[in-house]
Amino acid sequence: MRYLTAGESHGPALTAIVEGLPSNLAVDIDDVNHQLWRRQQGYGRGGRMRIESDRVEVMSGVRFGKTMGTPVALLVHNKDWRNWSEKMAITGEAPDSVVEITKPRPGHADLAGALKYGQEDVRNVLERASARNTATMVAVGTIARQLLRRFGMEVYGHVVELGHVKVDQLEGTIPEIAERAEKSEVRVADPDAEQRIIDAITQAKADGDTLGGIFEIIVTGVPIGLGSYAHPDRKLDGRLAQSLMSIQAIKGVEIGLGFEAARRPGSQVHDEIGHRQGEYYRRSNNAGGLEGGVTNGQPLVVRAAMKPIPTLYKPLESVDMRTKEPFRATIERSDVCAVPAASVVGEAMVAWTVAQAFLEKFGGDSVEEMQDNYDNYLRRVGER
Ligand SMILES: Cc1cc2nc3c(=O)[nH]c(=O)nc-3n(C[C@H](O)[C@H](O)[C@H](O)COP(=O)(O)O)c2cc1C
Ligand SMILES: C=C(O[C@@H]1CC(C(=O)O)=C[C@@H](OP(=O)(O)O)[C@H]1O)C(=O)O
Secondary structure (H helix, E strand, O other): OEEEEEOOOOOOEEEEEEEOOOEOOEOOHHHHHHHHHHHOOOOOOOOHHHHOOOOEEEEEOEEOOEEOOOOEEEEEEOHHHHHOOOOOOOOOOOOOOOOOOOOOOOOOOHHHHHHHOOOOOOHHHHHHHOHHHHHHHHHHHHHHHHHHHHOOOEEEEEEEEEOOEEOOOOOOOHHHHHHHHHHOOOOEOOHHHHHHHHHHHHHHHHOOOOOOEEEEEEEEOOOEEEEOOOOHHHOHHHHHHHHHHOOOOEEEEEEOOHHHHHHOOHHHOOOOEEEEOOEEEEOOOOOOOEEOOEEEOOOEEEEEEEOOOOOOOOOOEEEOOOOOOEEEOOOOOOOOOOHHHHHHHHHHHHHHHHHHHHHHHHOOOEHHHHHHHHHHHHHHHHOO
């Protein structure tokens, strides 16, 4: 199963094609739209989120609510396009009203992208480098999530740190934490931390600054044996890291204890194995559900660190590429913090990667065939 996306931030629409989905998977478009809505939420987002109200249009591959085993094409319109149709025209010459961007912004792909692709106008870089594309990533990932749900797996995400505010007190079961996170505007599991987070973002905005943070993704119901230790590019831990790092502004990924494991002796890290009522179990889940690049039957626990938004109202110094003169950029609008949104994208990317591994193991052309393969495997594993 693979996917491709296309689309500029201020172009007419974003598109995606998902190829390799099994047939007869029920596709819940309301659920896709709900996830798109969630991606637009969170305190600290900028003016663009007041313009957009993302909705998916399914252009192919689904009939009477079910996949046909053919490519599924998705479309998300950019409402902002109506304000950009001249600046982003697909044909003709650039009108005089279009001013080329020659001032690259620190923290963006602007400078490297303009040099690499030989662009005079940095807009030709930033339009595609923009995190606007994460809307299609969420649409694609939500279909993968529906495949996981069909086989008993659920994906949850929540913010665990925002700037310097730590949200340590994660009490309750994983679904309870997820439910609280979903209801909360800033999507944290700890309601006491919510106000501290809102205050931190308000302060950053007042200072002309921005904030990053850390979110955590949990997948429950994952069987033993997804991914493989047999070859580097089949290791699921590496593949999860790649898919999370493919989200704009993600600068670090941890699995299980992650960096904390490096600080502890081995006796306080590795998850002891027990056996009861015909099943293996673990006394802890410090590995985050992965050993040797293979799922071990525990919930997957993955965290990602997002850097602070690079566009600042208190702008950083840069150089005009035409004149080579220094300048400090002026900006019209930007997010101050988008960690809750990135967490929703993280859920989608983790869902995608786990679904891909699931299909590799139990692959069939229809969900029924996958179910047979899955049942057979569970029976075999259950006998050992
Ligand atoms: C959901 C989301 C929203 C974002 N919004 C903005 C924004 O409004 N302004 C901005 O400068 N960067 C924003 N970013 C981050 C930039 O897209 C990103 O830092 C930049 O493209 C450079 O890529 P890199 O940080 O992965 O190196 C956002 C990222 C995400 C995930
Ligand atoms: C459009 C989205 O995020 C955008 C990501 C982004 C960036 O540089 O990554 C910059 C901003 O775009 P604009 O300059 O149009 O305000 C964000 O709003 C979105 O999340 O849908």
